[in-house]
Amino acid sequence: xxxxxxxRQALNEALDQEMARDPRVFVMGEDIVxxxxxxxxxxxxxxxxxxxxxxxxxxxxxxxxxxxxxxxYIGAAVGAAACGMRPVAELMFIDFMGVCFDEIFxxxxxxxxxxxxxxxxxxxxxxxxxGGFRAAAQHSQVLTxxxxxxxxxxxxxxxxxxxxxxxxxxxIRDNDPVIFCEHKNLYGLxxxxxxxxxxxxxxxxxxxxxxxxxxxxxxxxxxHRALDAAAALAKDKVECEVIDLxxxxxxxxxxxxxxxxxxxxxxxxDEAHPRCSIASDVSAKVSQEIFKALKAGIQMVTSPHTPVPxxxxxxxxxxxxxxxxxxxxxxxxxx
Amino acid sequence: MSEKRIxxxxxxxxxxxxxxxxxxxxxxxxGDSVKAxxxxxxxxxxxxxxxxxxxxxxxxxxxxxxxxxxxxIKTLIGVVADADVPDADIDAFVGSYVVPAAEEGEEExxxxxxxxxxTAAGRLRYIKRGSGDNTVLLIHGFGGDLDNWLxxxxxxxxxxxxxxLDLPGHGQSTKKVDEPTVAGxxxxxxxxxxxxxxxxxxxxxxxxxxxxxxxxxxQAKPRVKSVTLISSxxxxxxxxxxxxxxxxxxxxxxxxxxxxxxxxxxxxxxSRQMVDDLLKxxxxxxxxxxxxxxxxxxxxxxxxxxxxxxxxAASGVPALVIWGAEDKIVPAAHATAxxxxxxxxxxGAGHMVQMEQAGRVNGLIKVxxxx
Numbered sequence: 001x002x003x004x005x006x007x008r009q010a011l012n013e014a015l016d017q018e019m020a021r022d023p024r025v026f027v028m029g030e031d032i033v034x035x036x037x038x039x040x041x042x043x044x045x046x047x048x049x050x051x052x053x054x055x056x057x058x059x060x061x062x063x064x065x066x067x068x069x070x071x072x073y074i075g076a077a078v079g080a081a082a083c084g085m086r087p088v089a090e091l092m093f094i095d096f097m098g099v100c101f102d103e104i105f106x107x108x109x110x111x112x113x114x115x116x117x118x119x120x121x122x123x124x125x126x127x128x129x130x131g132g133f134r135a136a137a138q139h140s141q142v143l144t145x146x147x148x149x150x151x152x153x154x155x156x157x158x159x160x161x162x163x164x165x166x167x168x169x170x171x172i173r174d175n176d177p178v179i180f181c182e183h184k185n186l187y188g189l190x191x192x193x194x195x196x197x198x199x200x201x202x203x204x205x206x207x208x209x210x211x212x213x214x215x216x217x218x219x220x221x222x223x224h225r226a227l228d229a230a231a232a233l234a235k236d237k238v239e240c241e242v243i244d245l246x247x248x249x250x251x252x253x254x255x256x257x258x259x260x261x262x263x264x265x266x267x268x269x270d271e272a273h274p275r276c277s278i279a280s281d282v283s284a285k286v287s288q289e290i291f292k293a294l295k296a297g298i299q300m301v302t303s304p305h306t307p308v309p310x311x312x313x314x315x316x317x318x319x320x321x322x323x324x325x326x327x328x329x330x331x332x333x334x335x
Numbered sequence: 336m337s338e339k340r341i342x343x344x345x346x347x348x349x350x351x352x353x354x355x356x357x358x359x360x361x362x363x364x365x366g367d368s369v370k371a372x373x374x375x376x377x378x379x380x381x382x383x384x385x386x387x388x389x390x391x392x393x394x395x396x397x398x399x400x401x402x403x404x405x406x407x408i409k410t411l412i413g414v415v416a417d418a419d420v421p422d423a424d425i426d427a428f429v430g431s432y433v434v435p436a437a438e439e440g441e442e443e444x445x446x447x448x449x450x451x452x453x454t455a456a457g458r459l460r461y462i463k464r465g466s467g468d469n470t471v472l473l474i475h476g477f478g479g480d481l482d483n484w485l486x487x488x489x490x491x492x493x494x495x496x497x498x499x500l501d502l503p504g505h506g507q508s509t510k511k512v513d514e515p516t517v518a519g520x521x522x523x524x525x526x527x528x529x530x531x532x533x534x535x536x537x538x539x540x541x542x543x544x545x546x547x548x549x550x551x552x553x554q555a556k557p558r559v560k561s562v563t564l565i566s567s568x569x570x571x572x573x574x575x576x577x578x579x580x581x582x583x584x585x586x587x588x589x590x591x592x593x594x595x596x597x598x599x600x601x602x603x604x605x606s607r608q609m610v611d612d613l614l615k616x617x618x619x620x621x622x623x624x625x626x627x628x629x630x631x632x633x634x635x636x637x638x639x640x641x642x643x644x645x646x647x648a649a650s651g652v653p654a655l656v657i658w659g660a661e662d663k664i665v666p667a668a669h670a671t672a673x674x675x676x677x678x679x680x681x682x683g684a685g686h687m688v689q690m691e692q693a694g695r696v697n698g699l700i701k702v703x704x705x706x
Contacts, residue, residue: 166618194507198618204587210607254589 003195008187010161011051011126014168015088017197019059022086025172027052028064028073029090029126048092049128049187074100074125078108078177081123086172094127094143094181108177109152120175124168129157130183130221130271131308131319140308140315142220142272147179148249148281154178154202155248159223161191163246166200173199183221205252207259211239214329215259217282218269219245226269228322233329240329248278253285260286264295265332269325274302296335299328340420341428342391344375344413346406349385350485355407356380358400367395369415372698376400376413381608385486388694390493394418396425409434449507452500454530456523457509461500461531465492470533471704473499474524476542476568477629478582480506480616483541486693487700494706498536500527502544504629510621515632517543517569517641521550528558537704539563541689542665543633545570549643552652561653563700564673566662566686568633569643571669576637578664583626588614600661600685644672655703657696659684677703 005013019025031045032052046053056063066073070091077089091097097104104125111119131140147155154176158164164182171178208223209230216226223244230240241259245251260266266286268279279300286298301320309315346356359377363369374386375395393415400412411432414425452459462481471491475483481499491497501508503523504515513519524547528536537560540548545567552559568574581594588610595610596602616622633640647654654676658667664686670678679699684691 162615194615194619196507196510197620198615199620200618201586207588207607258589 003193004190005161005193006188006190007158007161007164007182008049008051010165010193011168011182012053012055013193014165014172015052015055016058018086018169018172019055019062021197022172024084024086025088026059026062026064026080026085027055027088027090028066028077030066030068030092032090033063033065047090049184051126051182051187052090070096071100071103075103075107077123077125078103078121081108081121081177082111082119086122086124088124088126088172091125091127093139094129095138095141097127097143097146104147104153104177104179105150109150112176113152121177122172122175124171124178124180126168126180126182128184129181130185131303131315132221133184134310134312134315135184136310137307142181142270142303144181144219144248145272145277145281148251148278149276152176153249155181156202156246157181157183157220157248158246159183159186159220159244160189161193163200163206163244165193166198167202167246169197170199170202174202181220185221200246202247203250203252204246205255206244206246207241207255208244209240209242211241211263213239213263214265214267214332215241215243215256215263216267216269216325216329217243217245217256219248219278220271222269222271222320225320225322226325229325229329232322232326238329238333245278251281253289256282257286257290261290261293264293266294267299267301267325267328267332269301269320271303271320273305274300275305277302296332299332301325301328340393340417341425342389342393342415343411343428343432344387344389344415346400346408346410346412347378347387348408348489349380350382350482353380353382353408355405357405358402358412359384360402361398362386363395365395365398368418369393369395372694374694375415382606382612383485383609383690384604385690385693389415391415396420397429399429407434452527452530454523455526456503456513457511459500459503459509459523459527460507461498461527462488463531464488464497465495467494467496469495469704469706470536471495471497471700472524472528472533472536472538473497474538474540474544474547475499475502475505476540476544477579477633478505478613478626479541479544482506483687483689485690487689487697490693490697491700491704491706494701495537495704498531498533500524502547504622504625506616510619510625512625512628515625515628517546517550517633517643518554519632520547521554524551525555525558534558535560537561537563539565539700540567541565542686543568546633546639546641546643549647549650550641552650553643553646556650556652559650559652561655561703562647563655563657563703564676565657565689565696566659566665566667567656567669568639568665569641569647570656570672571644571666572638572642573666573669574634574637574639575664576634579630579634583623583630586614586617597663598686599691600659600683601691604691644674647676648674653703655679655699657681657688657699659686659688659691662686662688
């Protein structure tokens with residue numbers, strides 16, 4: 001376990017090991033092999049941030065560079081999955097997903113239900129999420145709640161390299177459509193990752209820090225902000241339990257409810273907009289199930305209900321920070 | 336020089352990943368006289384809690400480390416010395432103490448942390464500690480790995496060459512188990528001994544590893560100097576099959592933690608990190624199949640398939656049997672089946688007695704192997 005690799009490398013390794021294991025796995029997307037006008041393999045991009053780099057040399061035509069038409073190739077991936085293949089489609093930014101909602105919401109998510117359980121759609125759609133990359137309003141959104149709203153979809157958001165590898169392998173082996181969300185600012189983060197292949201089951205939240213005073217429920221990049229806040233609060237003897245949901249559909253209610261039963265205080269942190277978010281979803285569930293366990297009002301720390309600003313100084317203010325999380329924790333502790 | 340009689344007590348390094356530990360509490364006061372093996376203080380890490388023991392006797396002259404405080408490994412946290420060493424010498428020793436970590440630590444970082452051997456049974460991970468002709472081989476049990484010897488390997492290596500391996504299907508070794516039986520795993524251990532050129536060794540086996548040690552002695556008696564059987568399988572038919580089933584099937588922290596609590600007399604020793612590490616192992620491709628095959632081969636029908644007490648007696652190999660009195664996995668009553676063996680039942684310890692009462696167990700093994 002001594003080996004540390006980045007989330008980018010971990011995702012590449014997951015794709016590599018699953019392509020080697022299962023000939024039905026193939027990868028498609030924009031610029032995943034070489035950029036437009038490039039010399040193909042020699043100056044291949046390997047995806048806009050390099051996740052698929054080197055795979056073309058190994059697997060050749062099992063990596064398909066697609067035209068700039070998301071609805072066409074996501075539709076093709078969904079169809080291939082319904083016909084027995086295991087496509088992994090890379091849809092650069094989650095912000096672009098809108099042009100293929102019909103393929104995702106009405107086709108992929110519905111096949112199993114509408115064909116009486118006889119159809120499987122084992123498609124994975126990999127996509128980048130998140131702000132802090134100075135990429136403006138159309139390339140910085142989180143948008144995970146759009147997908148958790150749809151029954152039939154699984155939604156996965158790794159927060160580190162170990163989880164990224166095991167969750168991507170599980171996504172490829174899973175028989176349902178999976179929206180696999182990668183935060184842009186996590187690609188370089190290194191953690192211990194086994195060389196061997198492994199799958200992390202869906203619906204298992206990770207308690208990344210134990211504490212008895214306040215439960216912080218979050219996912220993706222915000223796990224790290226929450227851990228920063230928890231470390232700062234520990235100096236004031238406030239012990240936070242930090243839960244990384246890892247998968248938003250299915251979601252691990254048991255771990256969340258058990259933790260809040262112990263702490264009696266909940267802070268939900270979500271980089272998405274506040275309305276109808278993962279934060280509001282978790283808040284509602286906890287109020288509904290274990291209201292009497294709560295010692296204080298639930299706090300939510302989210303981005304505001306506005307587009308993501310392009311101005312770096314405004315974007316920094318816009319995103320949830322460790323300070324904002326710590327403030328929310330202190331508010332729950334005041335009761 | 337009086338310095339020879341001043342013994343530094345430092346934050347220990349238990350296992351390769353430990354970088355720091357918390358001094359939980361002192362178990363002795365300044366001025367207490369200390370025998371070798373006495374427990375001086377309790378240390379907690381994210382993996383496990385344990386006691387630090389005195390390596391030599393004397394008087395506990397200084398408690399430098401504060402309780403409830405985290406120190407990097409090898410930090411000076413106390414001083415044991417003879418009663419007649421002047422205070423000024425101890426002050427000088429403490430003042431001039433230099434943590435030897437940097438050089439040695441870097442060397443460890445740069446060199447191979449774990450080693451791997453390409454054996455007839457597949458690629459097996461192992462560690463090697465210490466030096467000398469007297470060789471000890473540590474064999475873990477079902478679902479375990481070489482880190483089960485976290486508190487034992489370095490202590491035993493003070494007087495011997497110590498090897499600990501991951502059996503096939505376990506730890507970071509191959510997940511392919513050719514013959515999922517005690518006899519099959521004994522063959523794998525012999526292949527390992529061939530590959531790393533261990534001619535003859537004292538075998539120390541925990542749980543299923545104990546049964547494997549007896550079986551190695553049965554298959555290749557000339558290569559076994561002695562066997563130490565810790566909470567061992569192979570001595571009777573009973574096994575807590577609910578534990579085995581639970582270990583094989585649990586895929587979440589919530590399910591696995593209560594299963595693991597059966598391993599210790601003090602269930603509080605099951606830390607978050609311990610559960611996480613085991614889940615990471617269990618998620619690896621091939622582990623589920625390997626554990627299921629071993630369960631069916633070694634514990635078929637909820638009973639131990641290999642009963643080796645007679646084979647142990649017939650082999651004539653010297654044997655030591657150690658058991659935690661509160662073992663909830665293999666009953667301590669099985670100890671009596673090992674005829675002619677020295678038997679030690681340790682109170683206040685469960686199945687993982689080599690972790691819970693490491694000092695006692697290390698002392699007993701040291702006597703057995705004559706180091």
